[in-house]
Amino acid sequence: MTAPADDPTLADAFTAPWWLRGAHGQTVWGRFTRPRRRVAMRREILTTPDDDDLVLDHLVHPAESVPDEELHFVLLHGLEGSSYSVYIQGLLSIIAGYGAHATALNFRSCALDPQRMLWLPNRRPRLYHSGETTDLDFVLRTLKARHPARRFVAFGASLGGNVLLKWLGEHPSERLVEAAATLSVPYDLGAGARHLERGIGRFYAASFLRSLKIKVASVTQRFPETTAVLDLRRINGARTFVEFDDAATAPLHGFRGVDDYYGRSSSIGYLGRIEVPTLCLSSHDDPFLPASALPAVRAAVSASVHLQLTDRGGHVGFVSGRLPWRTTYWAEELVVRWLMARMQR
Secondary structure (H helix, E strand, O other), X not given: OOOOOOOHHHOOOOOOOOOOOOHHHHXXXXXXXXXXXXOEEXXXXXXXXXXXXXXXXXXXXXXXXXXXXXEEEEEEOOOXXXXXXXXXXXXXXXXXXXXXXXXXXXXXXXXXXXOOOOEOXXXXXXXXXXXXXXXXXXXXHHHHHHOOOOEEEEEEEOHHHHHHHHHHHHOOOOOOOOEEEEEOOOOOHHHHHHHOOOOOHHHHHHHHHHHHHHHHHHHHHHOHHXXXXXXHHHHHOXXXXXXXXXXXXXXXXXXXXXXXXXXXXXHHHOHHHOOOOEEEEEEOOOOOOOHHHHHHHHHHOOXXXXXXXXXXXXXXXXXXXXXXXXXXXXXXXXHHXXXXXXXXX
């Protein structure tokens, strides 16, 4: 979708720097070079309606700053991420510069112990998945009830973006969130999972699957009743997301199988229902989603959704800067400016 003429934040297209033009370099650069502790955070543990722990990390402003009491960002990380993911820390740093409030939601089983940087297990026999929106809904309603005068905007990266878009489509008439933005969403989960079965995609999948299998094993150890639906031998033998999701994600969370999970959880089926202003940023060279899936995404979006596609950028990358030691992150800067501009109208 072409950027609106009156929206200067969307006027400049992303240009990959000469030293990092490839999709995979864009995708992994920040993971190895960026700090994971850029801002101070205050941790809060909410008890969910099903009696589990949901960990929030709230941005703490320096003592001398005067926060904007009106605007509040809610941030959602991607697969196997957390509030300490480098892109979440980057966004929190940008938001802090504007003086706005921000809360990063850690999906169940994803929160890290701040001292040891190890996962904190949740208390229920479940994990999280790409279509789980009830926790986001619970957090948004909790924050709004606590701060009724604040205006909330939301951002989601990758899996978190899929969750956010699905929630927006499920609640089109509500205004708990007044504007939203997403980055590198796998809009069609089936297409994305099968795309990662080829070439270097298998490397990305293997990295995620290692940690996911450890989490599932922990669930079966702590909750032996889950072995009635989880076959650890089959799960540990999974080499693709399709195999893992069919053996673990689907049965653990009440889906009939992998196709049922992908079909009911993919955000592409909810894009047409979204009514709040929403910016979706994606690149054609995203290693996690085939470019062939993007025309269907463009056809599915509602008039409230601005789909901004770039030629390069990788997956949650969009690294820019003239030199490697002077990098900036184009998408993170853009989404914060865009969301703030929506609140000024």
